[in-house]
Amino acid sequence: MRAHRHPLAVVGLAMMLGSCQTLSSDTPLADPLANAPSITRGLDARGLSTLLVAELAGQRGDYQRASRGYLESAERYAAADLAERAALAARFDEDPALLERAARRWQQLAPDDTAPARLLADLAVQKGDWGEALTRHLDIIEHNGARDLVPFLESALEAGAPPAPLLAQLQDFPPSPRTRHDLALATALLEAANGLTASAQQRLSRLADEAPEQPGLWRIRAAVSLDASAPGRAETMARRGLEHTPGDPRLILLLAQAEIRQGNITAAEANTDALLEDHGDSPDLRLALAQLYLEEGHTGPARRLLLPLTDNDTTPSTVFLMLGAIAEEEGEVDNALLYYRQIPEGSNFLTARASAARMLFEQGRPSDARTFLRIERLRHPNDAPALFSLEVSLLDDSGARAQADALLNQAVESHPENAQLRYQRAMRTFRHGDIAAMERDLRILIDQDPENADAINALGYTLADNDIEGRLDEARELIERAHSLAPDNPAILDSMGWVRYRQGDPKAALPWLERAWSAMPDQEVAAHLIEVLWRLDQRDRARELLQQARQRFETHPRIDDLLERLPELAQ
Secondary structure (H helix, E strand, O other): OOOOOOHHHHHHHHHHHHHHHHHOOOOOOOOOOOOOOOOOOOOOHHHHHHHHHHHHHHHOOOHHHHHHHHHHHHHHHOOHHHHHHHHHHHHOOOOHHHHHHHHHHHHHHOOOOHHHHHHHHHHHHHHOOHHHHHHHHHHHHHHHOOOOHHHHHHHHHHOOOOHHHHHHHHHOOOOOOOOHHHHHHHHHHHHHHOOOHHHHHHHHHHHHHHOOOOOOHHHHHHHHHHHOOOHHHHHHHHHHHHHHOOOOHHHHHHHHHHHHHOOOHHHHHHHHHHHHHHOOOOHHHHHHHHHHHHHOOOHHHHHHHHHHHHHOOOOOHHHHHHHHHHHHHOOOHHHHHHHHHOOOOOOOHHHHHHHHHHHHHHOOOHHHHHHHHHHHHHHOHHHHHHHHHHHHHHHHHOOOHHHHHHHHHHHHHHOOOOHHHHHHHHHHHHHOOOHHHHHHHHHHHHHHOOOOHHHHHHHHHHHHHOOOOOOHHHHHHHHHHHHHHOOOOHHHHHHHHHHHHHOOOHHHHHHHHHHHHHHOOOHHHHHHHHHHHHHOOOHHHHHHHHHHHHHHOOOOHHHHHHHHHOHHHHO
16 A cells, blocks of 8 residues: 655655754754753653563563563662562563572562562472572561461472471571461471481470460371371370361371271271262372372272272373282282283383283293283384383393393394493493493494483493503593583593593592582492592591491492402401
C-alpha cells in the first residue's frame, strides 16, 4: 500500500528542515539544563528508560533483560520493590547467579522481609550448600520465629547433608525466649543424627516437660528411640504424640514401625490399614508400608500390601521387583521369575533381569539362567549389550572364565560400537595380565570417542602403574588429556598424582592424591597416598592413614601389597 501523506505533515516537514538549516550555525548552543537542580525525587530520564525497557522485556518473555533492568533500577533508587521484581523475573530465566544476586539485593533493601531469605535458602539447597541454607533459615527465625527449622533439617538429613557442621552452626546461634524450643528440638534432631543419642534424649526429655505440645516433639522422640533400638519406648512416644495430634500419619507410621520391631504384627497391620483408609490408598503409601515390613523380615504382610497393586495396567515396576524378591525369599523360584519378567524396559528392567539370573545361578540352574538371558536379549534388542555384560559377570562369579571369555568376545563382535562391552573386555584382560590386549581395546575406544575420559585415563594409569619402561611420559600425556576432559573426576586426580610419583616427584604427587582421597576415599587411593607420605618422610600421617584405611575397608589388597613392599609401615 502506498502511504498518503497529510498536507500538514508536508508543511511540518518543511519547517523542520528549515530549522535544521538554521541550527547548523557554527555557534555552539548552551545546554538549557546545565544549571538545573539535580533530581532528588521521582525518575530521571535514564531511570524511566531503564524501567520501561525492563517492563517491555518482561512482556516479551525476555526475563533476563527484564531482571537486569529491574535490578539496575533497584540499585539506583534503593527500592526493595524493584529488587523483588528483579528476583521474580530472574526465576523465569535459567540464570541462577542472576537470581541469587537479585535476591541478595532484595534482602539488603528489605532486611525484615522473610521472602528473600526463603528464596536464598532454596537456592542454597539447590546447590547443596546446607550451611548457607541453614544460615538463611536462622535469619528467618531471628526476625519472626518461624517454625520451619525442623522440617528443613529433616529434609537436609534425608538428602545426605552431614549433621556435624549443621549442629556446630546451630549451637553457635543465640536462642531467644520465642525461639528456644524450636532450636532445642532442632538441636536434638542433629545430635541424634550425629550419634549423640544420650544428649539428644536428655534434651528431648527436658523439652517434653517444658513444652509438651511442641510440634514434632513426640515424632522425633519416637524416631530417636527407634534408632536407639528401643521400640517399646518408641511406641510410648508415638502414642503420646497421637494424644496431641490425633491421626498424624507420621506418628501412626512410627507406631507401626515400633510394633513391627516388637513382633506385634497384628497391631502393626491394624495401624497400616488405618493409614491406608484415612490417608488415601495410594501405590506410593502401600510401597512405603511394604518396605517397612520387608526391612524387618516380614514378607507376608508386605505381600498382602503389594498384591492389590498388580490388578491394573499402571503397576509401578517396583511392585513387581519387590514381589519377585519376596517370592525368592520364600523359595518360590518360578513365581519370582514370573514377577521379574513382568517389569518392562525402563526403570528396574536390568535390576530385575539381574535378580532373576542370579537367583537361577544360585539355585544351581546356570543353563536356565543363560537361556533366560538369551531370550531376553532377543525380546529386548536395545538392552542386549547390557544383558551380555550381565551374563559375563555372572559366569565370572561362578568360575566359568572360559565361557565368559567366549561370550564377551561374541558380544563385542555383535556390538563393535558398544563402549561398555569393549571397556569390560579391556578390564578383564588387564586383570588376567594381558596388558597388550587391554591396550588394543582401549585404543579402539579412544579412536571411536576421542573424549572418552575413562578409557584415556585407564590406559594412562595402566602404563604408569605398571611402570612400563620408556612409557611414563606417554602415560602422563594421556592422564593430563583425561583430566582436561573431566577435571573433577577423582579417579583421574589419583592418576595425576600417581604418574608424578612414578616419575620420581612425590612432592608434586601429594596434592593430587590428597584431592583424590578427599573426593573418593577408596583403598587404592589410600595405598597411593600412604606410599607418597612415607616417601616424603611424613611417617606419622602415613601410619595414621594406614590404620584408618584398615578399619574402613573390609578388603584392601592394594594396602596389603604395599605392606609387603614396606613392612616398616606397620611397625
